[in-house]
Every structure is written in structure tokens, then in C-alpha cells.
Amino acid sequence: MRLSVDHRTIYRFTEPQSRLVQMLRMTPQNTHDQTVAQWRIDIDCDARLRQGRDGFGNAITMLYIDGPIDGIEIDVTGEVLTSHSDGVVHGAYEVLPPALFLRPTETTAQDKAIADFAARVTTPAQGRIGALHRVNEALHERFTANPGRPEPNLGAAAAFRLDSATSRDFAQMFIVAARSLGAPARYVSGYLLTEREDDHRPTPHGWAEAHVDGLGWIGFDPFTGDCPEEHHVRVAVALDAAGAAPVAGSRLGEGGERLEVDVVVSRDGQ
Template sequence: MRIAIDHRTRYRFSQPQARLVQMLRLTPCDTRDQTVVSWMIGVDCDARMRDAIDGFGNAVTMLYAEGPIEAIDITVTGEVLTSDTNGVIHGSIEPLPPMLYLRTTQRTTLGDGLPAFAAESVAGARDTLDRMHRLNAALHARFPCVPDAPDTGLTAAEAFVRGKATSRDVAQMFLAAARSLEVPARYVSGYFRNGEAHSAPHAWVEAHVEGLGWVGFDPVTGLSPDDSYVRVAVGLDALGAASIAGTRIGSGDEELDVDLRVVSEE
């Protein structure tokens, strides 16, 4: 499938900023299952940009802009060719061992309810792959009709108790639950062509299955990712795979607006 993406992020500041430093995890990498046909990141102000690969194997762009800055628009446009592999990842950059992804972070704390939910969800499963599919289906049943939305900042435990979640939240719940079952799992940020409006990039999860490698699971749909997905960045949680992260020098508040369109051609 050929997927076209137009992703625009606008920051507005109540007071001019002296300096911005941002890490952009907005560029997908080629694998055996997806090929980047074209990709461009643009900004509407004078800025220096430097491309690199981070410790997780993600393509990142460092952005440096000197003030005074009252606003900044970051634009991403591109096309990616994808194929359906039943969620199995082939040919990705893997600088870290799978066991690292058993590590719990502040955002993936379990709380009291998630371990019991995870254990109940996978009772009677034949193997690791079956357990992850059962966990995925259980989260989908508990949190149907989950939207893509900006990061709420909630931990997995907080979102689970709250009962209302975004795709980022249920992805972090999956991470916490899988790790409680001793299965390495990582957060994935990217794009999903589902015919609906998006106010943020999509989030899902990859779990490591012995004999298969990394396999994707999306609790928003209850299924594994197919050729409707563009995989961009991985991390230990939503914060570690955030599309844009950084710092600013200056006082005042900031306002964020995201416009995202994902369309496809069979």
C-alpha cells in the first residue's frame, strides 16, 4: 500500500522564546516491510537541523532555533510503501537486546489492577504469541473506540483505573501488562490509515516472541498492524518515543495544535 502523510505541528507562545532545542522523531526508517519513497521535514523559521540515529535505532532530527520566537510550525510530508506481514517486523535497526524492554518506567507503572487483568486475560494460552493476542483482545474489549490524541501524561496504572484512554494510554497499559508477564515489549509511534481524523500520531506496541522476533499488537483495533500502518519510532514508553520533545528558554505558556492527514492508494 502507498500511504501519504501530511503532518503539521504548530506551537504558539504567549511570550517570545529566546531559544528552542527539539528532538524530532518524525522520520520512518526503511525495513523489509516498509520503504520510504519520499520524506521532508520543514520549519517556518530560521533553524539548524541535524539528522542522527538514537540509541533505540530511531531516525531523529535535532532542531535548533534562536529567538525571539513567537511561534514555530513543523511540517512533515511524505509517502511510504508498506506490506502486510501479520505484524511481524523484518529488517528493523536493532541496537539493543530484547531483554532491555522488560524495564519498567514511571509511565508504565502497574498499579494494583493491571497485573491481575493481565493474568486473567492470558489464562489458558498455549504460548507467548497466543498470550499477547489474548492480552491485545482483552484491552480492546475493555477500551473500545479509543482515539488518537495528544499525550495525557497519565501512567498506565492511572489510565487503567480512569477507564477513559487514548491510543497512547492503552499502548502503555499493554507494555506494563506484557512486562508483568515477563514478555519484552516496546512502545511504537507512527501513522495509521483508518479513514478517520487524527489529532496526533497513532500508538501501538511490539512484543518480542521467541522464534518470531518483534511482533506488533494494536489494542485500539484488537489486531496486529497491517499495511495500513507506518512505523516511525520505538521506545520504552510514550515519552521515549514522542514525536517531538525538547526544551525552550523563555517564560510564558505554549499552545499546541496538530493537523494530521493519512491517506492511501491501493
């Protein structure tokens, strides 16, 4: 499938900033099932850009801007060819061993309620892979999917107490549940093609991957209840959503900021 992505991020500052340094995790990489046909990051002002990699192997772009600056617009556009492989990730660039992804973080801390839930919806007879599928479906059934923008800093444990969940919250809850079952699990940020035509969304997409010995990393998207196939564009992975966030930024200056995000994913040739 040929997917085209247009991801626009706009920051507006209430006071002019004297400097801006941002780390962008906004560039997808090739895997056996994902080929980046073209991809570009455009900035609406004079900026110095540097390519690199973070510790998780994600492609990063460092962005340096001198002020005074009262806003910035980051426009990411590209085309990606995806193919079908039952959710198993093949040929991704891996720096760290799966065992690392058993580690809890602040937003994916161990949580008794989630662990109990995971234990309740699974049976030992299902085996690891069966159990993970079951958790994925059970989470999808339990929460209403909220396509809006996630609330900052809401951890998995707190999200589990609500009735609806954003894709980020779904993914982080899945990660906590999977780890409680002993499976390494990680957060994936990226894009999702939805069925609706010309659908503008206020946030990129997030889902999870869990590791099963013998198979490797397998994608799970509790937001859709399925395993990612051709509709997902995989961009960055980390222990949690914050680690895989598209933008980590720092600015030098007073005042607050306003963020606007607009994501359009469409299928080419339709």
C-alpha cells in the same frame, strides 16, 4: 499499500522565546515491510537541522532556532509503501537486546491491577504468542477507543482505571501487561490509516511491540484490537510513549505554549 502522511505540528508561545532546541523523532525508517518512498520535514522559520540517531536506533532530527520567536510550525509530509507480514517486524534497525524492554518506566510502572487482568484473560496453554494476542483483544474490548489527544503524563496504571483510552494509553497498558507476563514490550509511535476518508486527527498513532523468542518483535495495536499490517507506518520505538514522542523540546523564555497537531493519513491512488 501506498500511504501518504501529512503531520503538522504548531507551537504558539505566549511570550517570544529567545531560543528553541527540539529533538524530532519524526522520520520513519525502512524495514522489510516498510519502504519510505519520500519524506520531508519543513520548518516555517530559519532553523538549523541535524540528522542523527538516538540510543534506541530511531532517526532523529535536531532543530536549533534562535529567537525571538513566538511560534513554530513543523510540517512533515511523505509517502511510505507498506506490505503484509502478520505483524512481525522484519529488518528493523535494532541497537538494544529485547531484555531491555522488560524494564518499567514511570508511565509503564508495574501495576497489580493490570497484571491481574493479564493473568485473568490468559491461560498458560495459550503459549506466549497466544497470550499476547488475547491481552490485545481483551484490552480492546474493555475500553472505548478515544481518537482524541492523550492527556499529558497519564501513566498506564491511571489509564487502566478509566473507561476509554487513547491509542497511547492502550499501548502503554499493553506494555505493562505484556511485561507482567514476562514478554519484553515497547512503545511504537507512528501513523495509522483509518477507514474514513480525509480524516483529520489531533495526534499521531501509537501501538506496542512485544518480543517472542524465535519470532522476534511482533506488533500489537489494542486500539484497533489487531496486529498492525499495511495500515501502520512505524516511526520510532522506546520503553514508553515519552521516549518515542515525536517532539522533545526545550525553550528559553518566559510564558506558556499552545500546541496544535493535525495528522492526515491517506491511501494513495484512491
